[in-house]
Amino acid sequence: MAEFPGAEAAEADADYAIVGAPLDVSTTFHPGARFGPDRVRRFARPFDGYDRRxxxxxxxxxxxxxxVTAWDDVPAYLEFLKTQLADNRDDGRVPLLLGGExxxxVAGVRAADPDVYVCLDAHLDLYEAYAGNELSHATVTRHALETADRAVLLGARTGSEAEWNRANEADVTVVPPEDVPSWSPSFDDERVYLSVDIDAADPGFAPGTGTPAPFGLEPRELRDVVRAVAPSAVGFDVVEVNDRDDGQxxxxxxxxxxxxxxxxxxxx
Structure with a gap:
């Protein structure tokens, strides 16, 4: 496995640790999220490592x-992954989780123990279970709310009636795609976990994902959210990249x- 280009700091000196999690067991349309961590590393090769801004x-x-090599016992895998992420945090490194579905x-949130779960996503992910599976990729927000006090879902544009009813409760805020450019965070001293499901982007920009949904966000809009939330964040992930495009x-x-x-x- 090639490492993420430029991730050259010695473990003892690093402030951040990339951790790949190639889980791919509950994808419901296009499988291939298991290739996400390696694919993200591969297509980061042209990036410069210096940020002028x-x-x-x-x-x-x-x-x-x-x-962290995945296996099909999802509860056990998530617990093991949580431990690996928490170990990095205990050693002073912010984990940067690469999915995977x-x-x-869920493991990232449990390891970080945030007050607020912020997610860029096309989907609400508020199912109690999907296709009989309580640990599906479609249940992530509901599980995050077992740890976090509230959730902010940015770019969400699709969900079941039951999910939208759950999203109407006080601990969930949904910001539709058209309102994301004018959204600004207000976290005070709250600890935030930031999750980026790549399908928050319009599939014209990121077709390589499991459940693409039209009418999504532009790349600069995702970037602006990441920049706005990062100062309050105690954990980060980017997930749902697969191998069904040319690297976008x-x-x-x-x-x-x-x-x-x-x-x-x-x-x-």
């Missing part, structure tokens, strides 16, 4: 801890990961 060097900040975010989804995911690191480091 923040005067930060990626190579001084990030190490790549490799992948969105279910891996993977390149966007890798760039958003870089933007998170540069902005978060600049705010420290």
């Amino acid at each position: 923040t005067d930060q060097h990626f190579s001084e900040l990030v190490t790549d801890a490799g992948d 969105h279910t891996v975010s 989804a993977a390149a966007l995911a890798g760039k958003l990961l870089q933007e998170f690191v540069f902005t978060h480091a600049d705010a420290e």
